[in-house]
Amino acid sequence: MSHTGSGIVLLGGGVVGLTTALLLRQRGVEVTVVERSLIGREASWAGAGMLPPGRAMTAESAEVRLRSFSCLCWSELNDLLQRLTGADNGYRICGSCVLADAAEEAEREAARWASEGVLAEVLDGGSLRQRFPMLSAACSAAVWLPEFAQVRNPWHLQILRSACESAGVSIVENAGDASLECGSGRITAVRTADRVLYPTAVCLTSGAWTGGLLEQFGVQSRIKPIRGQMVLMRVGAGWLPGVVECGRRYLVPRHDGLLLAGSTEEDVGFCRENTVAGVRGLLEFACELVPELAVAPIVKTWAGLRPGTPDGLPLLGRVAGCENLYVGAGHFRSGLQMSPGTARILCDLMLDGRSPISLEGLQVERFSAGVWKGASCER
Numbered sequence: 001m002s003h004t005g006s007g008i009v010l011l012g013g014g015v016v017g018l019t020t021a022l023l024l025r026q027r028g029v030e031v032t033v034v035e036r037s038l039i040g041r042e043a044s045w046a047g048a049g050m051l052p053p054g055r056a057m058t059a060e061s062a063e064v065r066l067r068s069f070s071c072l073c074w075s076e077l078n079d080l081l082q083r084l085t086g087a088d089n090g091y092r093i094c095g096s097c098v099l100a101d102a103a104e105e106a107e108r109e110a111a112r113w114a115s116e117g118v119l120a121e122v123l124d125g126g127s128l129r130q131r132f133p134m135l136s137a138a139c140s141a142a143v144w145l146p147e148f149a150q151v152r153n154p155w156h157l158q159i160l161r162s163a164c165e166s167a168g169v170s171i172v173e174n175a176g177d178a179s180l181e182c183g184s185g186r187i188t189a190v191r192t193a194d195r196v197l198y199p200t201a202v203c204l205t206s207g208a209w210t211g212g213l214l215e216q217f218g219v220q221s222r223i224k225p226i227r228g229q230m231v232l233m234r235v236g237a238g239w240l241p242g243v244v245e246c247g248r249r250y251l252v253p254r255h256d257g258l259l260l261a262g263s264t265e266e267d268v269g270f271c272r273e274n275t276v277a278g279v280r281g282l283l284e285f286a287c288e289l290v291p292e293l294a295v296a297p298i299v300k301t302w303a304g305l306r307p308g309t310p311d312g313l314p315l316l317g318r319v320a321g322c323e324n325l326y327v328g329a330g331h332f333r334s335g336l337q338m339s340p341g342t343a344r345i346l347c348d349l350m351l352d353g354r355s356p357i358s359l360e361g362l363q364v365e366r367f368s369a370g371v372w373k374g375a376s377c378e379r
């Protein structure tokens, strides 16, 4: 059993934990990431890597605020990763075509984006097919978002890990379920099977698993796993000239000719298996949008567990009643997009005691009995 003082401990090595660790280390802090199994192999690996734009950091909506702040932080993070590793994380501005049922809906959607200061162009059937000739004739209206980006999340995670290691972050993998020991209103130790760490602060970046950890502090996070299935196909480079979104499903082309079709939203506990119905639904969706996909080879299928919350937004901040315990979890469908902003916020909160943007609507205790202050939008 090893006993070490370990600075700030992040419990969970997904995109949120690794990005936060890197930023903390950049500020000279000793940091340890404790990962229950393997670094970067859960939701952050499974996601599509879509990064919607945002430019309204003072918006009333917490979602818009955090998305916009994160958008700004992506370019800083990319520069840092490039400097530390020289590797390509697949970040590309690729644009996204958001399909609408009718012209009026496309106009409303475009106006919503424009009100945030985001570029948005309404496409009618003709201009839609000019840009995306392979789309089915049934697609008659859309909004084109030219600033929409994507990242190759499996590459991004590997690069984050390398950057963390080269910057001096300690990484403990296969740690199993760590327990937190408390005394006098603070975490005094983090205990795993083979070591005890004595942290100055602890941050829970444990994705869909964070709820159980928070319960011992009286916080009802209501974070639960929501399975998302994916199908990867091969179509050829440049075949689809941007992301296509239709409701909560999408096609995401990679620059090397792969194409993702995603995704399902299933409340089935911690089960990561693909199902016949899930994969069939995605293939039917893909072929309805782009009939030619019927002959595309399938490369792979997988499923991941999004950390879902009732309002789809993360719990972000310090846990009341425990002076050195923080949370950054529950990002549901947006954890890759929101990871650089979340990491900056956690870093500033832990080191300076203040957040660079308002955290109204993202409070850790908002779902706990008697404390809930947000809008009711249960799914």
Ligand SMILES: Cc1cc2nc3c(=O)[nH]c(=O)nc-3n(C[C@H](O)[C@H](O)[C@H](O)COP(=O)(O)OP(=O)(O)OC[C@H]3O[C@@H](n4cnc5c(N)ncnc54)[C@H](O)[C@@H]3O)c2cc1C
Binding pocket: 011, 012, 013, 014, 015, 016, 017, 034, 035, 036, 037, 038, 039, 040, 041, 042, 043, 044, 045, 046, 047, 048, 049, 050, 051, 175, 176, 177, 178, 205, 206, 207, 208, 209, 210, 213, 227, 228, 229, 230, 262, 263, 303, 304, 305, 306, 307, 328, 329, 330, 331, 332, 333, 334, 335, 336, 337, 338
């Ligand atoms: C199919 C799918 C598509 C998606 N598409 C997108 C997208 O296009 N854009 C986007 O922005 N987001 C997307 N997401 C959502 C995004 O992937 C998640 O919101 C994000 O990855 C959450 O990151 P995380 O670091 O909080 O969680 P995770 O990546 O799940 O990492 C949490 C880590 O904590 C570890 N852990 C758990 N408990 C403990 C413990 N007690 N001790 C130590 N370690 C622990 C886990 O093993 C895991 O490695 C998608 C998700 C899925 C599943």
